[in-house]
Ligand SMILES: Nc1ncnc2c1ncn2[C@@H]1O[C@H](COP(=O)(O)OP(=O)(O)OP(=O)(O)O)[C@@H](O)[C@H]1O
């Protein structure tokens with residue numbers, strides 16, 4: 001059986017650059033993570049594709065998935081549900097691949113409770129003015145939604161204490177390098193490599 005993959009959770013306030021950093025990270029030649037596509041009840045933005053950016057579903061469908069125990073985690077964020085389908089994550093980790101989640105803090109804390117071996121990274125903006133300007137510059141949300149997201153950001157940043165690592169997203173390439181350093185050192189942790197050594201000795205963990 002393949003060694004189970006690593007689960008990497010990236011959170012941070014809306015607009016900090018999680019998606020941008022994740023895409024740059026996935027373009028690195030030495031990075032091979034599988035991205036878990038989330039499910040949401042929010043409407044697709046221009047250019048977003050169902051099954052690529054998100055699985056876009058109705059509120060009723062989302063609630064059915066919750067009822068059926070099909071979500072690893074889920075949360076309500078600014079009037080919509082967002083969540084991680086459980087099956088893809090389990091199957092992909094079992095196949096030995098590393099899985100990358102890009103999710104908000106309440107969902108991340110549910111993952112922390114259920115998968116304590118996952119690695120939790122919080123992406124931070126240089127400051128709140130930069131954060132707001134990034135949201136405005138992205139041009140995807142009305143000003144009232146941006147204000148709600150900034151308000152939420154303040155409480156999200158306070159949740160950073162529950163993460164393993166804080167990564168500043170000043171420049172995308174710096175944030176990518178920081179995340180790669182974290183993941184490479186996580187791979188060397190004794191509890192991750194111990195099963196390999198035990199199997200070398202012909203013993204089970
Ligand atoms: N390091 C950076 N420097 C300048 N601009 C950035 C940086 N990182 C991201 N941006 C820009 O900030 C905006 C928000 O980025 P992005 O959509 O990746 O954020 P996000 O955290 O994924 O947001 P959400 O949680 O709402 O999906 C985009 O316009 C992106 O180009």
Ligand SMILES: Nc1nc2c(ncn2[C@@H]2O[C@H](COP(=O)(O)O)[C@@H](O)[C@H]2O)c(=O)[nH]1
Pocket residue numbers: 012013014018038039042073074075077082083084102103104105106107108
């Ligand atoms: N708890 C979860 N949060 C998620 C998931 N997928 C995305 N998100 C987060 O929601 C907000 C808003 O996203 P947006 O696409 O509307 O800007 C942002 O913080 C995302 O990271 C998920 O599966 N679970």
